[in-house]
Amino acid sequence: MVEVRMSTESISKNKSLITLDKDMLQRFKPYITINTLCKGNFVFQASTPKKCFYIVLKGRVKLFRVSEIGREITQWFCFPGEIFGLAESPETNQHSIFAQCCEPCEVIAIPLNQFNNFIQSSPDVALKIIEQLSVRLKIVGDTLLDFTSDDVKTRLVKLLKRLNKRFGVTHNDGVIINIVLTHKEISDMIGACRQSVTTALGELKAEGNISLIDNRFFIPSVEKFEKLGTMP
Amino acid sequence: MVEVRMSTESISKNKSLITLDKDMLQRFKPYITINTLCKGNFVFQASTPKKCFYIVLKGRVKLFRVSEIGREITQWFCFPGEIFGLAESPETNQHSIFAQCCEPCEVIAIPLNQFNNFIQSSPDVALKIIEQLSVRLKIVGDTLLDFTSDDVKTRLVKLLKRLNKRFGVTHNDGVIINIVLTHKEISDMIGACRQSVTTALGELKAEGNISLIDNRFFIPSVEKFEKLGTMP
DNA sequence: GTAATACTGTCGTCCAGACGACAATTGAAA
């Protein structure tokens, strides 16, 4: 088995992650709840009342939407230092997304009525939140654009590139995308049916553009991979 | 001709709009540029360097993406009080979106290196920006979900509902959506081809669900319209 | 007022991929 770790270097360079120092923890102590959740547990579900916003301390939380016909679309994965559960719309007091733990998690919950105090508690917090939201908006916008322009295989390739940027770790001459995803999960991220994802992955494997190591995608040549799915 | 105005009531209720009072204008005066632009002018284009963020003073600015094959997708319309041009990603110093004026506009430009000062200049500004971004994230997420679940007509209906919520003004027993959009513009908002939009609009007209007044969509019965495109 | 451009309406063809189905393989639970 190949032992793979996420590079701590790429994490520490991400300056928009929120960490609560002792002063903050002390100050918001009366309001903070630390939730420990198992894999598969929901932090909250769509249509439930908005009471708190959340910051991931440990683990990975998937944010996704579900349509009326049960179709699921993944919007984001939150890692430690990322905030979620903010009021998405002033018109309703219910969540429109689901937040589910992909692995055992620890999540800080703070009541929404403390949000104002929270962003004023430190010069950096508001800026970090704005950066996080901006990045998410760009990525969701990327996905939307891909939907209108690209076939399934191209959308898959672009997703793998985005995942590589976020989770890639060097391994031999290539890169391992250090996150385990089923074909169904991938289909929910590119809005395709699972069978189509299986087929497209098979093609990429047959072409030698990806392989599997320890259930993770391995890209032998990132340079070659970056050329896929773009205009010549 | 029917004279129609956007309801000033719905605008003033939107508490996340940014207005610059005299103190702010004075304080940022050395940095602020007021740009007056004609219909069709770009505030900025994708792939150009990020220098400023912007706040609309007057008019309507369309934010959109263009894919490699030239496919356009509209993400948002900015009205007075709305901010755009924020750094979308820390990795690149170029815009990924286009910002184009739909009508004659006035737009404040402030250098991005003043953004930190800007959000600390008043207790409310950061909160308002966060709310604006959150709402946009939700709507873009709505659109993404619609793409994966709904046929073209349903997506059109849902778009009209969203537009009604934002631009609707009461008229007789129904509602006029007080924004003029071509079929092509609509197609860019729902990721369909123009001909499909024309066909779907024709069906809605034939069913009596919408008609045209002064080049704007009129919905005779909002109650009936709200039932369209949802599960029975 | 006229000419050019943009927009709307309509039609027929074609295909990417969703869908349903089922078998084979892998992973998790007892």
Added chain:
DNA sequence: TTTCAATTGTCGTCTGGACGACAGTATTAC
């Protein structure tokens, strides 16, 4: 270790809607 559930692989059918084309209508520019 065995059983069950989840995941992956494969196949054939069908259709929504993209596409290209063109005519009719409305708007804009001069």
